[in-house]
Amino acid sequence: MNKMKDILTIGGKEFTSRFILGSGKFSLEMTKTVIDRGGVEMATLALRRANSGTDNILDYMPEGITLLPNTSGARTADEAVRIARLARELGCGDFVKIEVINDTKYLLPDNAETIKATEILAKEGFIVLPYMYPDLVAARRMADAGAAAVMPLGAPIGSNKGLLTRDFVKILVEEIPLPIIVDAGIGRPSQACEAMEMGVAAVMANTAVATARDVGLMAAAFKSAIEAGRNAYLAGLGRVLEHEAEASSPLTGFLED
Amino acid sequence: MELQENVLQHTAAYDYDAFTARDVHAALSKDALDVQDFGALLSPAALPLLETIARRAQADTRRYFGNSVTLYTPLYISNYCDNYCTYCGFNCGNDIKRGKLTLDEIERELRAIANTGLEEILLLTGESREKSGVAYIGEAVEAARKHFRTIGLEVYPLNVDEYAYLHERGADFVSIYQETYDRTLYSACHPHNSPKSDFAYRFAGQERAILGGMRGVSFGALLGLGNFRKDAFAAGVHACKLQRKYPHAEISFSVPRIRAAHNKSASELIANAVSESELLQVLLAYRVFLPFASINISTRERAGFRDNVIGLVANKISSGVKVTVGGHDDEQKGDPQFSIYDERDVKTIHSAILDRRLQPVYNDYIFS
Numbered sequence: 355m356n357k358m359k360d361i362l363t364i365g366g367k368e369f370t371s372r373f374i375l376g377s378g379k380f381s382l383e384m385t386k387t388v389i390d391r392g393g394v395e396m397a398t399l400a401l402r403r404a405n406s407g408t409d410n411i412l413d414y415m416p417e418g419i420t421l422l423p424n425t426s427g428a429r430t431a432d433e434a435v436r437i438a439r440l441a442r443e444l445g446c447g448d449f450v451k452i453e454v455i456n457d458t459k460y461l462l463p464d465n466a467e468t469i470k471a472t473e474i475l476a477k478e479g480f481i482v483l484p485y486m487y488p489d490l491v492a493a494r495r496m497a498d499a500g501a502a503a504v505m506p507l508g509a510p511i512g513s514n515k516g517l518l519t520r521d522f523v524k525i526l527v528e529e530i531p532l533p534i535i536v537d538a539g540i541g542r543p544s545q546a547c548e549a550m551e552m553g554v555a556a557v558m559a560n561t562a563v564a565t566a567r568d569v570g571l572m573a574a575a576f577k578s579a580i581e582a583g584r585n586a587y588l589a590g591l592g593r594v595l596e597h598e599a600e601a602s603s604p605l606t607g608f609l610e611d
Numbered sequence: 612m613e614l615q616e617n618v619l620q621h622t623a624a625y626d627y628d629a630f631t632a633r634d635v636h637a638a639l640s641k642d643a644l645d646v647q648d649f650g651a652l653l654s655p656a657a658l659p660l661l662e663t664i665a666r667r668a669q670a671d672t673r674r675y676f677g678n679s680v681t682l683y684t685p686l687y688i689s690n691y692c693d694n695y696c697t698y699c700g701f702n703c704g705n706d707i708k709r710g711k712l713t714l715d716e717i718e719r720e721l722r723a724i725a726n727t728g729l730e731e732i733l734l735l736t737g738e739s740r741e742k743s744g745v746a747y748i749g750e751a752v753e754a755a756r757k758h759f760r761t762i763g764l765e766v767y768p769l770n771v772d773e774y775a776y777l778h779e780r781g782a783d784f785v786s787i788y789q790e791t792y793d794r795t796l797y798s799a800c801h802p803h804n805s806p807k808s809d810f811a812y813r814f815a816g817q818e819r820a821i822l823g824g825m826r827g828v829s830f831g832a833l834l835g836l837g838n839f840r841k842d843a844f845a846a847g848v849h850a851c852k853l854q855r856k857y858p859h860a861e862i863s864f865s866v867p868r869i870r871a872a873h874n875k876s877a878s879e880l881i882a883n884a885v886s887e888s889e890l891l892q893v894l895l896a897y898r899v900f901l902p903f904a905s906i907n908i909s910t911r912e913r914a915g916f917r918d919n920v921i922g923l924v925a926n927k928i929s930s931g932v933k934v935t936v937g938g939h940d941d942e943q944k945g946d947p948q949f950s951i952y953d954e955r956d957v958k959t960i961h962s963a964i965l966d967r968r969l970q971p972v973y974n975d976y977i978f979s
Contacts (some may be wrong), residue, residue, distance in 0.1 A: 379961065528643045529855070590637065605665035608919040611884040 358590065364533055365502040367420060372550065373393040373580045374422065374535060375573075376560025377411065377455055379481065384569055385414040392573035394422040398451055398558070399426075401441050413467075422483065426452040426502055431470035438475050451505065451537075452484045461511045465492040476500025485537050488522040493530050505558065507538035507547065512561045514541025514596055527553045543572075545578030549592030551581025551591065564575055574581060614852055615814045617945060621646055622792055622845040630654035637666050638940070644900050649847055652896035653840050661892060668895045669923050671902035675798060676926040678970040678971030681905075682960060683731035684929055685765070686720055687689055687936045688712045690945040692737030694807040696790070697800045700948045710936040710944030711742055714731050717751050721758045723940035727931050728955040731761040732972040736769035738806055745773045748781045756781035760974040763829075767806065768816035774823025783976075785820035786829035786865065789813060791837040792845035801838065815855055829907070834884045835869035835895065838908070843893040847900055854901070862906035863927075864897045865943045868912075887916060894924040910934075910951040915939035916965075917953055922969045 362369040364534040375397040376492060389397060395468045399411060404570040415421065417529050423441035428434035431454060438450040452475065468484045469492060475482050486492055488506035496504055506523050509515035515541060517523065525536050533555030540546050557580055565573035630651045638648030644875040651657060652664060658660040676775075689711035692701040702708065712720065724732065734741040734751055748766055751818040755762050763784035764777060773925055774785065791797050795811055817828035832842035843866075850862045868885050885893075897906060908917050910932040932954070936945030955963070964971045 430821075591640075604662055605669060605919075605923055606888075606891065607660045607663075608915055609887045610913075610915070611625070611887050611889060 359422035369395045370555040373386055373577055375557050376556040376558055382411055382414045385415055388563060388571045388573040389416055393577045396422055398422045401425055401437055406491050420451045421446045422451050424453045424551055428454050429456040431467040434471040434544045435474050437470060438480060449481045452482060463487055465489055469495045472496050472501050488519045490525050490528055493526050497530055498516045503533040503535050505535045505537040508536045509539025511538040513539055514562055515547035516541055517538050524552055543575045546576055546585035547579040550580055551586045553587050615811060617852060618845055618849045622841055623849045625650050625844050627654040627670050627769050627840045630656045632656050635660050644753045646848055649896060649900040650844060652899060658892055664895045668898040671898055672924055675902050679968045679972045680921045680964050681927045681972045682729060682930050682932050683733055684724055684729055685735055688717055689736040689743040690936050691739040691742035694738050694805040695803045707946040712937050713749055716937060716941060717754050719940045720937055721755055725758040727958060730759055732759045733763040733765055735765045750775055751781040752777055752782045761976050771819045771823045774820045778824040783826040785825050785847040787816040788831040790833045793837040794839045821857050821860045824968055827864055828864040831865040833867050833869055835883045835942050838884045847897055851901060865907045866893050892918060898924040910953040913952045916961050922967055931957045
């Protein structure tokens with residue numbers, strides 16, 4: 355890693371910002387403000403909401419933003435594949451966030467269907483970022499299927515509960531040789547910061563920003579928190595002193611050199 | 612080849628003198644260590660901190676293995692060898708008594724060992740496809756299957772289909788020691804274009820064993836042959852990278868230190884000698900780096916050392932060991948590979964384990 359210039363590379367594209375914005379919950383005219391104040395370089399786009407009547411969200415996206423169309427609304431791999439192809443036809447580029455949800459109560463992702471969709475779309479040349487429940491085995495299969503990054507949830511989507519899946523996300527950071535992007539559940543900048551300290555590559559947030567009293571200021575707060583967490587990770591966190599009782603008899607007293 | 616290059620690059624870049632006590636403390640403060648942290652634990656800077664590292668290692672060992680200490684024994688079925696390994700008693704240039712057990716003799720040896728209560732066995736041969744071919748090893752495995760629940764092999768490296776064949780006969784674990792990861796030294800130690808002189812074929816042996824269906828593979832370097840820090844580091848990285856590629860594979864380590872072999876003058880061997888403290892350092896580094904890995908302590912070490920490392924780092928110990936060909940039931944048919952420093956029988960080791968408030972375990976494997 356080049357510490358002078360800390361670059362996040364996904365699908366061959368370079369990003370300096372590690373704050374990915376979910377765009378589904380803003381009024382369209384706020385989009386540009388949030389992107390500017392959050393220093394955002396990649397934003398999701400729910401295709402099902404891309405064109406609501408007269409307004410088109412694409413008209414509100416600033417130049418240079420990488421669009422990450424998602425397949426929200428898909429309940430199966432097949433539906434996700436269809437939405438992804440449609441997004442590409444509409445000129446949204448090759449990036450796609452796969453989101454397959456067939457549970458309307460908790461809105462938890464279906465890892466098995468997501469793996470299938472990842473495999474199909476990666477073969478078609480998409481840069482696939484699967485949204486997933488942080489399960490190591492599923493993440494490995496997504497990596498094998500050609501995912502460009504993996505997006506585990508921190509907590510149920512929209513819950514603002516933070517990093518409930520902390521220990522499992524940490525396992526993905528350690529084991530999966532792809533950028534890990536925490537998606538869903540992050541409710542506060544401090545939680546985004548904590549995720550970054552753990553070594554995740556980026557954080558995605560939407561509800562937390564969209565439901566703030568001052569949306570622009572909250573976007574700026576997330577930007578700072580994510581940068582702080584990233585810097586802490588790069589700097590190497592200090593040791594936590596463990597106040598364990600000293601062993602009464604030494605463990606290494608038997609050595610004869 | 613990609614894996615080999617990766618491991619050798621890491622090893623070439625490993626500058627153990629660059630680490631400080633701070634790096635060691637930083638490594639110990641992490642839940643999961645990376646390759647750099649592992650390097651710190653193996654560095655000279657970590658040697659004065661063995662007690663601190665030991666506390667972490669003991670906690671890791673208990674977390675993954677509880678109180679269990681598994682017992683097993685090796686059985687040498689043949690010592691014919693086509694290799695010229697400069698450090699080994701079985702070197703084909705050595706004038707030693709050669710021998711090979713017949714199937715009847717193997718059966719008698721196995722029965723004698725099984726009568727001691729052991730349920731896990733490690734079958735060993737020298738490298739001779741002519742005298743101890745795959746079919747012969749297969750017959751030995753089938754015989755062992757009748758008396759033992761777990762069968763490991765420490766034989767010359769094989770092809771995938773051969774591993775698959777031996778796995779079908781009943782073998783589940785394969786040990787292959789690279790001896791040294793220093794390619795120049797490797798060539799010098801394995802001269803005359805012998806089968807073992809092929810570094811890459813040996814390096815990829817564990818991967819072929821896994822592809823052949825084996826449950827687990829063992830890694831190790833012969834410490835003291837070359838620079839032990841580099842070699843111990845390379846073996847650890849080798850195991851780590853292979854486990855990442857095949858997450859289902861069980862990983863284990865052995866830490867043989869070079870000891871006087873038959874026909875080998877002691878003076879030649881002490882140049883790179885590894886002390887007990889350094890050996891313990893290697894064991895501790897493996898445990899903390901890959902806490903889930905099985906670590907085995909052989910009879911190359913004295914009883915006092917072995918008794919103290921079980922439960923601390925090692926979770927597996929050999930007992931009732933003979934390194935001659937046969938010798939458990941009948942008279943031995945071939946000379947030993949090396950000298951052993953702990954001749955205690957199974958019963959005595961069993962008691963020694965209990966004395967340390969640990970639990971002797973003979974088998975933890977259910978067959979389908």
